[in-house]
Amino acid sequence: MYGVKGEKFQRQYKKSLSGFKDWYQKQHAEDWILYPENLSEHLSLDEVALSQGELYTVITSKQAKGKKGSIVAIIKGTKSEETIDKLLKINRKLRLKVKEVTLDMAGSMKLVAKRCFSNAVQVVDRFHVQK
Template identity: 60%
Template sequence: MDTNPNSAWSIGRMYGVNGKHLLRQYRSHLSDFQSWEQRSHAKEWLLFPENLGTHLSIDETSLSRGELYTILTNKAAKGGRGSIVAIVAGTKAESDRRSDSR
């Protein structure tokens, strides 16, 4: 599941295993999810500083169930591996009141 674009459900179906159970076992025991350094804030934002570049683009998208995300990408990667720099839940920009009062 780490290197192929197959879902746990489809792999489970091929081998006669419940896909939801396979996904839960993979996440909890086989992958590094439990020790992932971004796990504590992953629902709010993800950052991949190694993908930073001089030319970036920003876009917003809805991935599922109406959840909106802002995505920052490195243009040099041309949409391939290493293109995502950050994913942030939501699309609303908020200003810092201290900087507005100058």
Template identity: 45%
Template sequence: MGCRLLGTLFGVDGELLERQYRNHLSGYLCWEQLPHAEEWLLFEKNIGVYVGLDEVCLSRGELYTVLINKERKGRSGSLIAVVKGTDVKTVTSVLLRLSRRRRFQVREITMDMAPNMEQIARLCFPAARRVTDRFHVQKLAYEAVQDMRVKARWEALDEESVQIAHAKACGKIYHAPVFENGDSRKQLLSRSIYLLYKKESLWTESQRVRAGILFREYPDIK
């Protein structure tokens, strides 16, 4: 519960309570990391055998490099380091402040596929096995499949434009052919966007029918 809400509940000035807590009760002004808190934070005691390294956008679009203890699963003591920026030289200069014993304690470090993250991990944790986060691998696979779907949709739109122009030249009204579920080709490709992100076991009946048609017409996507 925030100080401002507490102030509202107890009939006191919430902003004043917040300032008083920060400046006098919390010990913030005496915090040993205060001089460099805007650039980096380091909590060496939180380091463990399994750590994760990633970049996050915390505020105003600024990127920070974050090192966490994965065994804590986001609970208290998870955060090992936060460094403003993603530059290899900047981040390593902070992480190398960790004692050599602590850094060699790390046996596995999970990260994305960015070259700078790989270099940071190799320089700061040479004894650790470097593992690519499953999330990032899956994300690349999903994006590749969606790229194929989008490309096929543009081809379907181009083909339909040709057919419309041909029908118009012949003085006819163009009627797009439809599949057994009522989708035209461009609708099939447009409406398949979500099912390609979901596990087959989570498909609805209509998505299952649509997927069958999509994979029949586009075996590469399957």
């Protein structure tokens, strides 16, 4: 933007333009974020190390093909009970519409898929098996 100093614009964006102050998930965003509106019939469930060895469980929609609207949930940690607790906050009717969940062979991920998306078929991702 012509004539606007970068640092000033960054401050203004952070403090007011982004809407972060009023974001309904701000309280728990460091531990978990849900976007139930991104839920689709085909999901991927995986654990990811984002920074400094911190592990997160990430659920993505395959329908979005990695673009905007692909993240369904990001949950700090990989413990199945904590992940299940957060995912059960998504409306049951939406969760029952899921037909397929792709995951690796981790037992905890299988438990999450079984409990949260009970109508879905579990597909083991061969990439993780061959690694």
